[in-house]
Amino acid sequence: MTSQTSRAVVISKPGGPEVLELRQQEVGEPGAGEVRVRHAVCGLNYIDVYQRTGLYPLEMPHALGMEASGTVEAVGDGVTHLAVGDRVAYAAMPPGAYCDVRVMPAAQVCPLPDALSFEEGAAIMLQGMTVEYLFHRTYPIAKGEKVLFHAAAGGVGLLACQWAKSEGIELIGTASTDEKCELARAHGAAHVINYRTENFVERVSEITNGKGVDVVMDGVGKDTFDASLDCLKPLGIMMSFGNASGPVPPVSLLTLAAKGSLKVARTTLFTYTADPERCQDMARHVLGKVVSGDVKVKIGQRFPLEQVADAHRALEARETIGSTVLTL
The missing domain is CATH 3.40.50.720 (NAD(P)-binding Rossmann-like Domain)
Structure with a gap:
């Protein structure tokens, strides 16, 4: 069993952007049904604000972030839809995407087409699958x-x-x-x-x-x-x-x-994506729309991970346009 360290954004109590802390944490090997993903880019979404403020309560302390893209580093037993080296993107529970690398459940981690960049992958999954269910499933x-x-x-x-x-x-x-x-x-x-x-x-x-x-x-x-x-x-x-x-x-x-x-x-996205097959189908639909050119991802803001508090402030002040990503 090997482990490595990763930067991760954690909160110890609900509150404003000032409660966001950048910490070092250990990351081990994936267990059954899990993967370890090294992130390239993280996404920023309003659900992150709801969790930070306590509107959507979390057990404390807790890492934040629901969306990211990157590369699979290790695969646990029973995972068949992903392999080491795959490019992936996800919007998934539990929170914890604001980090360099993490171990997480594999079911909602989705293959990212080669035609799309990691930035596009990190910016489209949560928002894109939200649009998909609003137009097609609700x-x-x-x-x-x-x-x-x-x-x-x-x-x-x-x-x-x-x-x-x-x-x-x-x-x-x-x-x-x-x-x-x-x-x-x-x-x-x-x-x-x-x-x-x-x-x-x-x-x-x-x-x-x-x-x-x-x-x-x-x-x-x-x-x-x-x-x-x-x-x-x-x-x-x-x-x-x-x-x-x-x-x-x-x-x-x-x-x-x-x-x-x-x-x-x-509605909430994660009710729809809780079923792994439906989640993967929704992701294929969204990513296919981007590959075809029907939908283009507009990234209006980029913040380094260490400036995540500033990113939250801009989002809450409605100063952002399009998607916002956190760079690593």
Whole structure:
């Protein structure tokens, strides 16, 4: 049995970016069903903030990070879909991706096509598979249907804009600045709304001739949820998949009835990827979209691992555009 050391970002208590600590930790050999992966690039996602602040509680102390790309260094017994030397990427539990090398369960670690860079792999997995399940698994969206997508210039949003365009879905994107609106439009949004200068409920009504949209996809949470219900057509579905502005308060089922027999789904990626076969299928779908050129990965920011606190601050201040990666 051999071991090596790795830098890893760990928190000992919930809190602000200042609780993020860069430590040295030992890394051993993979056991049954595990692999050891040497990372090339790590991804940054809003779920990392939720875990750091305690909104999504973790046992302490705990390493952070849900996404990375790299190379398989060692394979434990029973792992058949990966081999030493394979290029891989993942978005997977448990947290711990903010590091140089780690041992982790192999089931959700996915082959990375040679056509894609490690940066692309680290930036696309969590956000890309989120878009994949929103468009294909929560409610299969048909060509010609209309979707309202909040924070359309963020990492998930820019992927959603491209995904929608590639499948003939009319996406209305909201963003906080004119610059971000134009970025969403350039990535495939059919319509854009600056929610700081326009009433998005009124604009959605204008765009849809008063009919409303089939689907709202909302990772913002508290600030946009109630008004978003007013953007849905009867029998429409609200997909709430994040809480960037805070958790959504309790909603009365009678409100949903009164607004048109609406449906609400509160989803999380890791419910979908818990099944290894489905996870690998989702990853192939996402990575195939990138290889084909239907979806391009926009990396707007790069931070060295030792500046992870600054990366968190930028993400929470909504100063980021597209995806953010941590370089090693």
